[in-house]
Amino acid sequence: MAPLLALGCEGSANKLGIGVISHDPVTGKSAILANLRDTFSSPPGTGFLPKDTAHHHRAHFVRLAKAALAAAGVTDPSTQLACICYTKGPGMGAPLQSVAVAARACALLWGLPLVGVNHCVGHIEMGREITGAGNPVVLYVSGGNTQVIAYAERRYRIFGETLDIAVGNCLDRFARTLAISNDPAPGYNIELLARKSSGRKLLDLPYAVKGMDCSFSGILTAADQLAAQMKEQDAKIARGEEVKEEDRITPEDLCFSLQETIYAMLVEITERAMAHVGSNQVLIVGGVGCNERLQEMMGQMAKERGGSVYATDERFCIDNGLMIAHAGLLAFETGFTTPLEDSTCTQRFRTDEVYVKWRD
Structure with missing residues (x-):
């Protein structure tokens, strides 16, 4: 044939x-x-x-x-x-x-x-085909969707999801707040800025996990408020006013803190699903799945469980x-x-x- x-x-x-x-x-x-x-x-x-x-x-x-x-x-x-x-x-x-x-x-x-x-x-x-993952728990993260999924009885069952906006939408909208370029993708440019955070300053943002579900709108609001404080701080510096070094906020710190917080939430609900279905494999799919920091954090969790993470590059x-x-x-x-x-x-x-x- x-x-x-x-x-x-x-x-x-x-x-x-x-x-x-x-x-x-x-x-x-x-x-x-x-x-x-x-x-x-x-x-x-x-x-x-x-x-x-x-x-x-x-x-x-x-x-x-x-x-x-x-x-x-x-x-x-x-x-x-x-x-x-x-x-x-x-x-x-x-x-x-x-x-x-x-x-x-x-x-x-x-x-x-x-x-x-x-x-x-x-x-x-596509993720299963490219990576060869057998029967993994799937973390689907993109601009419009955030779901933790596992296969059972001829359907992909949703174990947890976002209660409001998707994780990719959260990143995209915050990129607009900071006027970060959309080329090639706002989330990718946020990742590059996060890597440059001096001292990896983790700013306080809401951690909103509710059972197996996540909420990202409150985190976005808090991050936007911190961005507004950063603009006020920059205006003070421009006027010659003193701002303590420990109080300074940079775009890099904001991007780092946002990534660390939302990805920790995703790792938590994914691990809970793995424990429920008895799987030690995680497959990350969707546009946000390209993020190397998310892959790294998920890999650390999976390793502790004796498992592995599967992900693809931007082509897939x-x-x-x-x-x-x-x-x-x-x-x-x-x-x-x-x-x-x-x-x-x-x-x-x-x-x-x-x-x-x-x-x-």
Whole structure:
């Protein structure tokens, strides 16, 4: 039997991703054929609006899809591809819709079946594929989602999650407060600043773990208040007024303190889930999963439990079309397709709503 190829289309937030993957039905092995991405970056101090992001995706979809198909060696999509996979949700409404329409157009143009994919399941399956993790507890951390997940009885069960904003959204919004660049990503630039914190000064921020869940809005408010104090302090220094060295706050200290606090919270709820399900493996997925400090802290915890941490680099942890192609093809191989009349998208699509037929 010839390998099955799928085109994956991702656009749930500010990253437009197109990927092509192949699955060999005989050996069960997959091959990455293309994984291209184009990011919409707004100016420092601003976020990305849904309408602007959707316009970006519409403007670049055709170019990126053509480049991905060329990189994968696909010259006749109608015969070489098995299906078109797209992100059904969750995500931002307008960007999701723009990519769903484009994916539907491709399916109609080439006479191929559509497969709607849950964004989170895409992250999990891509992480499992790349790292080789068996049955880990999954920490899914991104701009729009924060969940601790474990697989049981054909579903990815959510053990804990954010009660308000996601961890990535917390970092992104604080980056706006400090007017930190959004290129290549605000969270990455916060990480770079945190490494430069003099003396690793840990400022007092709320630690909000509630059972298996976390809250980040209060931490963001406290960090914003400290940032306002820092601006007042800088104004005093500019006027020649004395500020004690131990009282000084720097952007580096703020970034360091924010990271240490929120990542400690994530490590705590992940460890609790590991103890509950009896697992010693942790798989970190999602855009925030690229953060080396988070990986380091999680690694220390896992090591104490005699376990290990699995994570991927920015090619696979940041939103990409390849993960949608991979998860979609796994579902397609079990007989799942999305009828054209149901090829909608939704901002609310729970991880545990997906029936994971391809796993034992």
